[in-house]
Amino acid sequence: MGGVSTADRAERVPKQDRSRATRQRLLEAAVSCLAEHGWAGSTVSVVAERAGVSRGAAQHHFPTREDLFTAAVEYVAEERSTALRALFPQGAAGDRHAVVAALVDLYTGPLFRAALHLWVAASNEDQLRPRVTELESRVGRETHRIAVDLLAADETLPGVRETVQGLLDMARGLGLANLLTDDAARRERVVAQWADVLEEALG
């Protein structure tokens, strides 16, 4: 039956590992690049150089610029989601303040900055638009699920779903307010107050 010899297998596994490591380096470099230079300054070549990968290898993993940057934002968003769940392994355990602060944190770092550049570029570029729309809705749904879980919000009650959605909209708006200036001090006060308001609203 042909089959794969032990020697072949031993060789293939490290190769897959190397390939996965290259892919990850490219994805992380792509998000940093987008966050720092925006869409106009973000090309496959620039990212390949930043990741220390040949342009050919980069194009092997991501044939187009759109492939690379949408995959990058999705990858980092998944990493952030996993990290957020890991922060609260037993759920919120009643500390909704900490959960609200952690949710808002999702929107104030380089990932949000990168995603923002991608959204804004997609609003003017037909090639990018459907992919980013689809990505945004997938990431948005996952973030909503995490928020509901960690806040122990009972979505069978009227209004609770919209309360959580509005909180995530606020978090996005806080991210935007942090784009040009360090808005951390104001943000902390808003988060503290809204966590109180939310506590009341969620019961």
Place this chain on the structure above:
Amino acid sequence: MGGVSTADRAERVPKQDRSRATRQRLLEAAVSCLAEHGWAGSTVSVVAERAGVSRGAAQHHFPTREDLFTAAVEYVAEERSTALRALFPQGAAGDRHAVVAALVDLYTGPLFRAALHLWVAASNEDQLRPRVTELESRVGRETHRIAVDLLAADETLPGVRETVQGLLDMARGLGLANLLTDDAARRERVVAQWADVLEEALG
């Protein structure tokens, strides 16, 4: 004393009117252009053509690209603020739902789209950044003042200031969520729910 003859005056006034009309056409064309084509596609020439004004006349009013687009966003923001106050000449008259909906509307039209392009461009362009930062803070303060007035919010009470700030952050986030898709149906539900929550929080 020299002085200005009646004939001179008669000639000057229409000239000033014409000049003001040209300026307004340029500002409105600049906002539409930014909203539709983004920063990269927005130059003084493109706007001049759109406004039906010569490039020289446009540069007489706005010597640089930065002058034109920051002035445009500020002008339209002021128009919107005036229109918002005019919507509620007696203040909110107790209808906070209507006020919340009108505040959120500020962030879902072409002005927000234009401002977003300007913010994102400013985050990567040193020439634009200080001017847009200053503009954003001025417009933000004015919007906050209007929100406090129309919501009849008493900022001497603890937390009220931050509640209103958070509402405007939510409005900005809802604007962002509307960038790639028509988010009106979801937004309406979030606004209805948060208007209830706010009613409770503001007392």
